[in-house]
Amino acid sequence: MKKMFSVLGIICLTFILYSAQALAGGPWSEMSPKGICWIRYYHIQASSSQKFDNQGEKYDLAEGLKETVESVDMAYGITDNFFIGAVIPYYGNRSYLKQSKSGIGDIEIGAKYRYYKLDRWSSALRFGVRFPTGRLDDPDDARDITLGSGYTRIRISNLTDYTTPDKSWIFSGKLRLNWQLEAEYDSGTATQAKYAGLGSTYKKDPGEELWAAVGVERRNLFPDDVRLSLKLEGRFHAHDNYISGSETFDRAREKNSSTILYFLQPEIKYSLWKKHKIPMRIYCNYRIPLDGRNTYETSRLEAGVEVFF
Numbered sequence: 408m409k410k411m412f413s414v415l416g417i418i419c420l421t422f423i424l425y426s427a428q429a430l431a432g433g434p435w436s437e438m439s440p441k442g443i444c445w446i447r448y449y450h451i452q453a454s455s456s457q458k459f460d461n462q463g464e465k466y467d468l469a470e471g472l473k474e475t476v477e478s479v480d481m482a483y484g485i486t487d488n489f490f491i492g493a494v495i496p497y498y499g500n501r502s503y504l505k506q507s508k509s510g511i512g513d514i515e516i517g518a519k520y521r522y523y524k525l526d527r528w529s530s531a532l533r534f535g536v537r538f539p540t541g542r543l544d545d546p547d548d549a550r551d552i553t554l555g556s557g558y559t560r561i562r563i564s565n566l567t568d569y570t571t572p573d574k575s576w577i578f579s580g581k582l583r584l585n586w587q588l589e590a591e592y593d594s595g596t597a598t599q600a601k602y603a604g605l606g607s608t609y610k611k612d613p614g615e616e617l618w619a620a621v622g623v624e625r626r627n628l629f630p631d632d633v634r635l636s637l638k639l640e641g642r643f644h645a646h647d648n649y650i651s652g653s654e655t656f657d658r659a660r661e662k663n664s665s666t667i668l669y670f671l672q673p674e675i676k677y678s679l680w681k682k683h684k685i686p687m688r689i690y691c692n693y694r695i696p697l698d699g700r701n702t703y704e705t706s707r708l709e710a711g712v713e714v715f716f
Contacts, residue, residue: 434624435566435579436531438521439484439492439715449711451476459699461663472703475499476512488521494535498554508552512541517562527572533564539590546595558590558613577624581640587613594651602656609656614645614665632678642668668699686715 439445453474457465477499482492496512517535524530541555564583570576589612599605620640628635647664649657674692679685694707 434529434568434570434577435581435622436521436529436568438488438519438531439482439490441484441487443484443715445480445482445484445490445492445713445715447480447711447713449478449480449709451478451707451709453705453707455703455705457704459668459702459704461701463667463698463700465704468703472705473500473502475501482519488524489518491518492516494537496541498541501552501554506550506552508542508554510542510554513537513555513560514540515560515562527570528568529570530565530567533562533566535562535564536560537562543592546593547597549597556587556613557592558611559588561586561588573627575625575627577626579620579622579624581618581620581622583616583618585616585618587615589613598656602651602653605651605653605656609649609651611660612648612650614647616645617643619643630681632681634676634678636674636676638672638674640670640672642666663701666700666702668702669697671695671697688713 451474453476454471455468455473456471457467460466475498476496478494478496480492480494482490484490494515496514498509498512500507500509502508515535515537517533519531519533521529521531537556537560539555539557539559542553543555543557544551544553562583562585564581567580569578571578589610591608591610594605594607594609599607618640620638622636622638624634624636626634644664644666647661649660651657672692672694674690676688676690679687679689689710689712691708691710694705694709696704696706
């Protein structure tokens, strides 16, 4: 009940802070028009050799964490203000401690509704459900690597854009809540031996996540088909709760489970439509970690292509 009230409170805060009158980076409330299919394919290279500790200080990792992710986002416009879509991630190579794994991650389906559009303002709600389709690690192998979370996540995002009268600048805001549902996991024989009375399974109730971001996009600085943008984002993950037959196990897992990460992300985007009449955009962005707590300092390069038909 306490979790439900906290979730409802954050949702209400979303509407209050990011209503159409609030300060709104690229057009995040952008829609796929009626009858148009939008597909985005992108490649991500992420790596980390450091981690933020509980005090926000950095320390070096003995073995770095590296990821190569291929992902496809798809959307189809039911109306000009409503589309449905899906996200399908694939880990081409996720490595840690000299071990690596490949496979499908957690798949998400959802929809987006633009509830406000007038003059230079635009606001939209996005709803998604991520399913635990990714492979979990072997609890008896400390070096095994997980490709999925093991739990279902519901996300609600509010996105607002403001375009200046000369259409040269777009200012945007995003507030996103990830509501993560309780799930059951296999304890593994080695773990049971370490924590007496643990049992064959345990439950994890992940803490909710709140992501907040502001951004700005500059148009007409170069030819109209080139756009530059910059995003500043903060991500907050609440304390996790574990339920098992071993209090020692629960306390060890819950320790330092809340996290914070702030990062800056510049992006360049090029449209092939104006000059070449190809309904396609290509883009590239780079994530720069600024500060955090209990989280990896992950630098991430993403490049992709968007196709409309």
